Amino acid sequence: MSKDQFKTRLQIAKDKLSKKNLRDNNQNSSSIGAAFKLSTELVSAVAVGTIIGFILDKTFGTKPWLIIIFFFVGVIAGIINVIKSAKNMQK
Amino acid sequence: MAANPMTQFEVYRIGPEIKIGAFDISFTNASLFMVVSSLAILIIFNLGSKKNSLLPNKLQLLAELSYTFITKMISDTAGSKAKPYFAFIFSLFMFVLFCNMFGMIPYSFTVTSHIIVTFILAAFIFIGVTIIGFIKHGFGYLRLFVPSGVPAVLLPLIVVIEIISYLSRPVSLSVRLFANMMAGHTMMKVFGGFVISLGIVGGWLPLSFSVALTGLEILVAFLQAYVFAILTCIYLNDALNLHH
Numbered sequence: 001m002s003k004d005q006f007k008t009r010l011q012i013a014k015d016k017l018s019k020k021n022l023r024d025n026n027q028n029s030s031s032i033g034a035a036f037k038l039s040t041e042l043v044s045a046v047a048v049g050t051i052i053g054f055i056l057d058k059t060f061g062t063k064p065w066l067i068i069i070f071f072f073v074g075v076i077a078g079i080i081n082v083i084k085s086a087k088n089m090q091k
Numbered sequence: 092m093a094a095n096p097m098t099q100f101e102v103y104r105i106g107p108e109i110k111i112g113a114f115d116i117s118f119t120n121a122s123l124f125m126v127v128s129s130l131a132i133l134i135i136f137n138l139g140s141k142k143n144s145l146l147p148n149k150l151q152l153l154a155e156l157s158y159t160f161i162t163k164m165i166s167d168t169a170g171s172k173a174k175p176y177f178a179f180i181f182s183l184f185m186f187v188l189f190c191n192m193f194g195m196i197p198y199s200f201t202v203t204s205h206i207i208v209t210f211i212l213a214a215f216i217f218i219g220v221t222i223i224g225f226i227k228h229g230f231g232y233l234r235l236f237v238p239s240g241v242p243a244v245l246l247p248l249i250v251v252i253e254i255i256s257y258l259s260r261p262v263s264l265s266v267r268l269f270a271n272m273m274a275g276h277t278m279m280k281v282f283g284g285f286v287i288s289l290g291i292v293g294g295w296l297p298l299s300f301s302v303a304l305t306g307l308e309i310l311v312a313f314l315q316a317y318v319f320a321i322l323t324c325i326y327l328n329d330a331l332n333l334h335h
Binding site for chain 1: 248251252253255256258259260262263266267270271314315318322325
């Protein structure tokens with residue numbers, strides 16, 4: 001085998017290897033990690049929103065209203081969180 | 092064997108009771124396992140980086156592999172600006188990983204299955220990242236809460252939503268790790284209890300489940316440490332490269 005032949009074969013092998021590495025990296029850990037990430041993102045925003053509403057209700061004495069409003073704002077924030085991280089994943 | 096699957100999460104005192112004012116700072120089993128995992132990290136990485144031979148032994152290989160793994164993760168998610176924070180993210184990842192992995196040893200204690208531990212970790216990250224953001228960008232960091240291209244009518248609502256989603260970061264970070272660890276360990280204990288109560292006749296099915304769950308839990312232990320570290324990188328990225 002001549003030197004040039006060997007070089008091209010080496011190049012092809014290297015390309016294959018790097019492609020395979022790229023695919024493996026994308027599929028394995030990061031995608032499962034991303035799936036775990038999505039699940040809590042939604043819930044935590046709702047919880048934080050409700051807690052903020054509860055605290056504001058206590059300070060202002062407007063008992064049921066702010067907690068209801070902030071609950072729904074928290075739901076919206078959670079959905080936006082999920083959409084954002086889903087968009088990040090697709091990059 | 093304890094019938095209650097939650098007894099494995101009990102924190103009890105080891106040694107004498109130490110009190111400072113109203114705070115009980117006695118040495119518990121939780122503190123013991125934190126010390127054990129920190130010592131294990133120190134020993135492994137000291138031995139691994141002692142001899143820089145060209146042909147690495149297993150410890151050196153482990154240390155080098157984890158080094159490149161974390162470096163790649165940081166540069167992929169947070170860019171080159173995040174390099175000074177390598178030490179913090181590396182120790183964070185290793186601490187969570189070792190705590191999770193030590194929890195997989197039978198009769199040991201899983202530190203990360205307590206929400207107070209994970210929440211303190213997440214709160215420190217949250218506060219630190221916020222401080223870094225304010226140092227790097229001044230009050231311009233508040234632009235994070237005002238996305239571009241939003242009509243002025245909707246702006247108050249959007250800002251409130253953005254603030255809530257920002258505040259939800261430490262909660263989601265800590266709850267994710269805590270819930271995964273606690274649910275997994277409880278499930279393993281429940282299936283272990285089934286093996287005992289069904290005896291030699293019917294115990295084989297839950298036993299095989301237990302074996303499969305152990306493998307799954309080891310995967311989850313690694314994955315949760317990875318997710319914890321990568322989310323820290325993402326938050327750091329938001330603070331360092333402000334673009335909206």
